[in-house]
Amino acid sequence: MVQSLKAAGAAILAWALTGWWLEAPMALMAPWTAIVLVASTVYRSVRSGVQQFAIIVVGTVWASAALAVTGGSTLGAMAVTLPFLVLIGNYRRLGSQGIYGATTALFVITYGASTAGDVGHRLLETLIGAVVGVAVNAFVLPPVHLRSVWENLHALAHRSGELLASVAEGLRGEDGLSDAGEWHDRAWRLGGTVQALADARQWTSESYRFNPGRRMRRNGPALPPADVDVAWQRISGHLVALTRTLESAAGDEPRLVVPSSAYLARCAEVLGQAATVCRVDAEVLEESGRPPSASSASLRARRDAALEEALAAHEALTKEIQQEEGAAVATGGELAVETRQLLSELVNLADGHRR
Secondary structure (H helix, E strand, O other): OHHHHHHHHHHHHHHHHHHHHOOOOOOOHHHHHHHHOOOOOHHHHHHHHHHHHHHHHHHHHHHHHHHHHOOOOHHHHHHHHHHHHHHHHOOHHHHHHOHHHHHHHHHHHHHOOOOHHHHHHHHHHHHHHHHHHHHHHHHOOOOOOOHHHHHHHHHHHHHHHHHHHHHHHHHHOOOOOOOHHHHHHHHHHHHHHHHHHHHHHHHHHHHOOOOOOOOOOOOOOOOOOHHHHHHHHHHHHHHHHHHHHHHHOOOOOOOOOOOOHHHHHHHHHHHHHHHHHHHHHHHHHHOOOOOOOHHHHHHHHHHHHHHHHHHHHHHHHHHHHHHOOOOHHHHHHHHHHHHHHHHHHHHHHHHHHHO
């Protein structure tokens, strides 16, 4: 809402400067430019402003030259101008700004102004709009993105914990692998949250560039190091591998041999404690930025206890592989390896919390 109101205000201010005060002949160029330059970050406004002004200069000069060459023919000028400018506009490095060369050319051609004074007015109006748009975005509540990183980290921890709890509960049942396909699908969907976290981290970093109000707008706790993102990305990868193994051992025609129910129950014990660790991490992430309290110490104690029990259960799990027979040993080994790597990442996160 803030960005939308800023864009509207920038357009009105640009029109007031060019249409009302300067009485420019094509004043709409200023608000048109200003409104699109109130972007989601100040850096993006500056970068887009430079790109847009450059492409508008090309469009204006090209269209004016085309009008002069064709003797003021609108159709002829369009035929000479648009194929080239639309082609240039689709150049990947120009991004969304590329199309403004062609649209600017259309404005110039339809207005039929091609003298040096007219070209100068177009460029001045565009420059005023660009300066207004960037200035409004930079100095009026400049956007800083902090919450998205915390929200995505919390979502990863919470969803990982819920998935692990579901798998642990299922493995304890009589038909322990009946929901293995659903587990694997949920694990794959964590990849979307991982990507959203990476995008949020990039937006946060970008929002501080060229931002004069970054200290004033700082409204949240300092972000955790990027290593935390990597750890949760790896955890989601281990969940995908773990649930893929379980899915391969499920169904009427399994590709892997199912381990014994005793082995699956022991695996459920490990995953149940890992689920507790992830859920506690989700609570810690939800409380980030608040003053330390007794509940924070309690959460850390709960996490440490659950992680210790998970490691002990995993040690017992590796010993029980020897009780499996035939090809079930391979399946049990895959489960043991993936759960161990999962726990290793949770241990690394615990070390990070203590630091």
